Amino acid sequence: MSHREHHHDIAPIREQIGKTRSKKGREFWRSLEELADTDKFRDFLHREFPALNAPETDPEMLDPVGRRNFMKLMSASLAFAGLTACTRQPKEFIVPYVRTPEGLVPGKTQFYATTMSLGGVATGLLVESHEGRPTKIEGNPDHPASMGGTDLFAQASVLQLYDPDRSQTELYLGDPRTWGDFLSELRAALDGQRTKQGSGLRILTETVTSPVLADQMKRLLVLYPQAKWHVYEPAGRDGARMGAQMAFGQFVNTVYQFDKADVVLSLDADFLTNGPGSVRYARDFMSRRRLTGGAKEMNRLYVVESTLTTTGAKADHRMPIKASEVESFGRAVARALGVSAGEPGQLAAEAGKMAEAVAKDLKAASGKSIVIAGEHQPAAVHALAHAINAALNNAGSTITYTDSIEANPVDQIASISELVNDMNHEKVDLLVIIGANPVYNAPAVWDQKAGKEVKFVDAMQKVATRIHLGMYNDETAAYCQWHVPETHYLETWGDGRAFDGTVSINQPLILPLYNSRSAHELLASMLNQPGKTSLDVVKEYWKTQITADFDQAWKKSLNDGFMANSALPAKPLSLKGDWAAALQPIKPAKSEIVFRVDPCVHDGRFANNSWLQEVPKPINKITWDNFAIVSAKTAGTVGLAPNAEPYHANAKMVKLIHQGHELVMPAWIQPGHPDDSITVYLGYGRDRAGSVGSKLGFNTYNLRTAAAPFIATENVKFEVAEGSYMLASTQEHFSIDTSGIGKDAFIEDSEDLVDRHIVRSGTLDEYQKDPKSLHHGAHRPGKELTVFPGYDYSKGYAWGMTIDMNACIGCNACVVACVSENNIAVVGKEMVQKGRIMHWLRIDTYFKGGTVNPEVFFQPMMCQHCENAPCEVVCPVNATVHDAEGLNVQVYNRCVGTRYCSNNCPYKVRRFNYLLYGDWDSPSLKNVRNPDVTVRTRGVMEKCTFCVQRIMNGKIEAEKEDRKVRDGEILTACQSACPTEAIAFGDINDPESRVAKLKTEPRNYEVLEDLNTRPRSSYLASVRNINAELGGAAGAGHSQETRKSGEKHG
Template identity: 75%
Template sequence: MSNRDKNNEISPIREQISQQIKNNVSGKKGREFWRSLEELSDTEKFRDYLHREFPALNAPETDPGMLDAGGRRNFLKLMSASLAFAGLTACTRQPDELIVPYVSTPDGIVPGKPQFYATSILQGGVASGLLVESHQGRPTKIEGNPEHPGSLGGTDLFSQASVLQLYDPDRSQAVLYLGDPRTWGDFLGEFRSAVDGQRTRQGSGLRILTENTTSPSLADQLKQIQAEFPQAKWHTYEPDSRDGARMGVQMAYGEPLNVVYQFDKADVVFSLDANFMAEGPGSVRYARDFIGKRKLTGGSSEMNRLYCAESTLTVTGAKADHRLPLKAGQIESLAREVAGQLGVSAGAPGTLSAEAKKFAAAVAKDLKAAGGKSIVIAGEHQPESVHAIAHAINSALGNAGSTVVYTDPIESNPVNQWASISELIADMNAERVDLLLIIGANPVYNAPPVKDARSGREVTFLDAMKKVATRVHMGLYNDETAAQCQWHIPQTHYLEAWDDARAYDGTVSIIQPLIMPLYNGKSAHELLAAVVNQAGKTSYDILRDYWKTQMGAEFDQKWKQSLHDGLVAGTALPARPVQLKADWAASLGPVRQGRSEIVFRIDPTVHDGRFANNSWLQETPKPINKITWDNFAIISPKTAADMGLAGNEEPYHATAKMIRLINAGKTLSMPAWVQPGQPDDTVTVYLGYGRDRAGSVGSKLGFNTYSLRTAGTPWIATDNVKFEVGEGTYVLASTQEHFNIDASGIDTDAFIPAENDLTARHIVRTASLEEYRKDPKSVHHGAHTPGKEMTIYPGWDYTGYAWGMTIDMNACFGCNACVVACQSENNIAVVGKEMVIRGRIMHWLRIDTYFKGGTVNPEVYFQPMMCQHCENAPCEVVCPVNATVHDAEGLNVQVYNRCVGTRYCSNNCPYKVRRFNYLIYGDWDSPSLKNLRNPEVTVRTRGVMEKCTFCVQRIMSAKIEAEKQDRKVQDGEVMTACQTACPTDAIIFGDINDPKSRVVELKKEPRNYEVLADLNTRPRSSYLASIRNTNAELAGKNGQGNNHQG
């Protein structure tokens, strides 16, 4: 039975949830902290789920080979037979490979010792600096480059997962002509003939389509082509183009400019639907700078303040001190309201609620008080008018040149990309194009249709492209666009190619390869060189020749230094003085608002679809809703209740009702997800799914929301928009209710707090800044921590190293970089959607999301949760074979060869952080994926329990280096994978026996606490409570934010 055919009618439980959602919306009091609408509604089925010791057995379609869900007693009887095998080692499948030693070791390679090289990844054409770990010529792990201004050592989940894309066996592996393998030489022969035909016509029939690029050397090549073919056209298109931002700054200042925000200098930030910590150029750096003003360590009691009005609950909005859920079409009205209160003439705002006007007044007052130490930032998917208003407000406040810096554009071709792709479609449809080069883009999948000027009908990119005589596609995959071109050229991955690009501030990064092209791919440089009869030049030659002209006489020294540093020193673009146009507001039209709207957003895990075949990203739970392997339509609880759409019925999966979306005559049915904090009458959909040719992982997943998009309304559709209840249901895999720790495994009422409330367990601790200043220990009010002497275990004197961790919840914003970094470092397997539904996801680290308040506008808190390495570890005492034990440095270690799979340890772990290999999940057959694995970490197999090790392999490596130098490991020499990946420095690891270590200093902070300390497990990991800098004029009665909607 298909997902859509299951549960075609709303069950009584779903109706009960729907009614309880209505009650909560109408003001019925519920829990203070909650993880899902089901928990808030407190249904009988959810209570039953909480009291089951093995909730995974409640998963749908229980495997016939699994034990009946009926009884713990039967389970224990059957599993106790494992004691007979206690003396045996685990049965492990090893790859059948012949090990061949080096006859002569290559220079620079020490077997077993990794090397690191500086390079950069391109996201939207903008560079973010990386350090890549390489084991004997194999890139295996991505780290941030601490010297690069775009990252400062941090990363995001896309950077972390990019190494899997390198080794993806589904990557394009050969030059293809009409689907048949050819050689590069075959292509050049045909291609020269087509190019020569354009020379006599000055290139009038030549079109080149690229994604957004900031590469100086690639731009130089394209200038050479345009000089040789003056009538040729270079088009640029990204489905998540920043046209609104480009056009907005031009509207305000009269010229295209790049905007750089200095969040480390801002005391007040006002976000107009901008998810600036997770989207757009500079997001990694912006997250670091913004969170750096919220650390509250070392005695500091000063914080910045963030106001956020947004159409979808994002990770940025989750960190806001005050958040206003607002329809995307009303953001401009709010911007005009704030502008008016600051004396900036921006026209009359549209209709706003009293709550929204109150919000605007408080924002304006705070911005005015902060003066030139504030930032107003607009979301990149907002129209140019909102961006122009934001620039005008920044100018009036004195932010321009201070916290908001303007430079020349970093893009090599700073055009309106929607206009550019529309022009290309029109030219192809009019048969003005004879030779089309598509480099990296996939417009057949993601380009919008345009209206034909003569017939008035819509023309798709594919319809128009079929009229082009010679079509050439270069890309990493044989994707939807490649299938419609005569020639397809495999493109090199960024870890295989020489390239350059600019960071968000204009700093040039040199991208150097760490491995030869796995599939004889070619770079964009080499393809463009063939256009001007330079087919013999490599990308290295092209790059080096260009920078010889830029670096001058000291080229050799500067080149080597640039390769070492990963950037060209002194290339950041200088700040430009700017003057707001006197008539900037003249082009502002009336505010357009619709009753209902559809908002399109880039997917948090697969982006615009380019990462659809990356299984690490597919299985990474999306922030806020924790859904994997799918996209969906986000609606508010009230909208769901009004439409008769209930919330989730099962704790381990979501049987979602289908919703039919209609935009300008286009229709798409997809599952509806009820999400707190979503504005009413607004449906948000993620792009990037519903692909036909993504690869074996990503094809046929989810729904193609590009089919709803139009060129006129690429991000916000308000005219002719409807949504209605669709037919059937669809099963979504959400991990939000997996691994509950508030009462799991506890069956005695005496130990269950009142109402099983998360607040009573004190899992999440929080306070307002005002409360914190009055009493720093106010975050622990009501909490109980047993004395260390209260234990039946014998003590242990940790005289050497004693490893521990502290996580600052004020700094964590749920970006998932740590989750993917842990997976990459520790060879963690992917299990697939069906296994996720069964509760078998293998991630060693998860990010728990907690809500506080009502469903309309709850506060959101993120809590990374991994093995806590308890000194009184409950898992250790129940293992019958000593597979989980404590070492002399306080680590709770797992001995894989001893494990016989009783799973007693997982049952007894109150933090629910242990993962069991029910099956052989790893891919042992694809040769390329064998190169991906970290050789310092054992690859586990079926029947073995696993968990976080505090990256023990990194600890051992640092200890070996220290012993060679006859010294102790210094603070900061051991950094876990999650720690190095974190863009905001939220995770600190070190030796708690070192009184000068950062981790010890943080554990002395008044905000420090241990989760479930009342169980006396004495975890080595602790947390710093979250603090919000609330405005008394907007704060609720509890002093912690508001719960209103515009």
């Protein structure tokens, strides 16, 4: 594929910002290219489907799928099915039951409660099972950590279960062995340690909250008293642990009640989508921003952050500053509140002004406020947050402290450093790695004795016996003599603690597909109990903990998914009198590199999950890659050209240097990013992730050191490198023409059509004064403009949906849920570049204001199910039709692929199967498909169906009981996955239904309503609670003049 250089001058962007302020320009924009409104972008927009209209000489659009790429595309976990002729198939049972359970109806789905842990923290789930096959993940509405919501990682975990790239048998030096062979070798190695009391034994795990696993480790350390248990999580919470140690003198767990907070200050914390309890926190926080049922009050969120996140996008006021300056901001707030925390150091005047205003607002909300620090921020920032919360008397009201939920709360960087040093100096004879991949993700460690940096992979090769338990034959497994396949959480028994300490039970949904073992089974073997199963281990432990009727309590816990009243009790704490003495003087940093977990593949553990790889990242919409995020000013300083023209994200390369480590990767200019700071995502550049995840992106772990795992400021440099790199971004895919039919977007006599208000927003003050102030511009025609006879939808069911843009956080849980529920194909990076992504639901990201600190809006967009649907009248074969309940229905076996419907859809929500993306023949991954949804083939158009299969199931259940469908009985996949309850669905003919009530709210509006399509989906406008003292819109960087210039359009 050729790489053309694409440049555009920054001058058009500045010109359009000026037009925005003078009411003559575009108010909302999706990318820098759209803001600049260049001739190339206009041409792209009017072509509507660039991939169909590209010139024959354009290899970027018309490059055929070569044999090598085709084979990769057809790999199993990329397109739901794989070439598994050389792999062992899972066991299959002809008769699933000796005696069919009473009440079980073949074909009817069953739901079972279980638990998924990420970073050691458990989230309660309900898993949909089709005759023994787990196919779909839902949130457990009774579980305190989810309340029915999920995140994208839980939604995609079912695909990982059926991934044929998973390890399938024990390996010794790469050759297949048996479990018995492994046990013999393990016993011999352990026998050698008994005489030395385990002085040469080291066990490395990721964060553990499982009480059962903790008990096993405790007993193992009693058996081998000189052995050491090391813990390392690549996206660990050392800052939070050590910050609590600094503030209180002990490790504690902090639990937040966002539903009780009037004012929230985030110090670089993306608490809505990242970290323990994020699913619950998102729901609690958004419960205070509903503005429904006559409510006209909402909370206020201040965010100070180094990278534009989903939390920052929802802020009422946001300040982009370098990660290394967040501590200075925290000290400024503390000083304004009378908290002794040292000098703030250098802080821009604008940031200082915001700190004063934030402190005043927090003080006014004493006892009803929260200050939360980011997971990757150092201990000092977390200690500052604790001190400020103490000064505000938030403990006991909006904040609760408990004992640590971790079984072994340690400084994990120190722990992995100690292990590397011990291995490097040949103090370790037996290393057992459980579920971790340190060869890939451990930082370089400074060895004081050797006087040099040492990598984990180099040190571990000095260990005589190396054992790895993991789901994949990954980078660490390759350097271990023994590799044991690990069971998936849907295949095994276990437990874990939620963010508040609630004990959650993990019960399997299916027998292990491969010859795998759990951590409980491995540790049982090390404890001379090789015959015990995970169930044996888990039940034996809890029998000693439950004093009441065990069988009854156990059955209830399995049914509920958690143990009732098991949350850790509140712990009264007081700040140490000398806590501030540990604060170090602030050293200003000229530049920095910030390491963040990737929003889609996390720390790299989900790199082989194609559903997650193809999900566009929330802000920049890039798929299948990582990159270096820079601000426009920083890019200009080092000579980086702005991002490419539409559909061609041909990014310039940049060389990053930290402490002598170098990495060359593509750069992406992102609005709202602080200057002199580069953010890179972890989780890419893997060598042995699997057929999907290997060789994708760039390994940013190579830049990390133990001294600076998240924020690097010393010996940091970045410069332009040679070459360019093709990124697949969907930011401008399916762009909607907001300029009006046949109108020039920027001529003065068409001012009302400059922006057709796809996004509508305003301030709380404006909404309180006049709720209609949010709606301006074109509206639905008062007269029915159609030549077709109308239809009376007032009888029977009339299905509709509302989406609250105030509550949507752009987390992508709904996108992955839709993929899982509706068997949506994955197309791969090259097809995404061609605009052929198949997602039925997309989340459009819009910016408003300047590029330095714009407001950000998320808008989920799926088929609107228009009553006057433009797609229906152009289909020559009646493949797209309307039913009596208002659904726009697609008849797949009628479709001949003319794509007229797609051309005529103003919302651009129809997807065409250009190729047969899925393998229909391989049996291994057929199990992940939903049998209630047709799998589409090449040449067929598809789109959102409002989960018609769920509607039909709900109607059947209601008819069996001779009643109507109850409100809330039918949940679409996107609705059930949403952690913030932003999506409502139901019968709009029922005036008591939630969706019908929401459609009467003053914030309700329809996208492109001037076209008279009469969509069944509508949106609730976004409202921000602005602090009048700061002025502006979403950030302190917005001047009062800027705010006034946008008042007409809200």
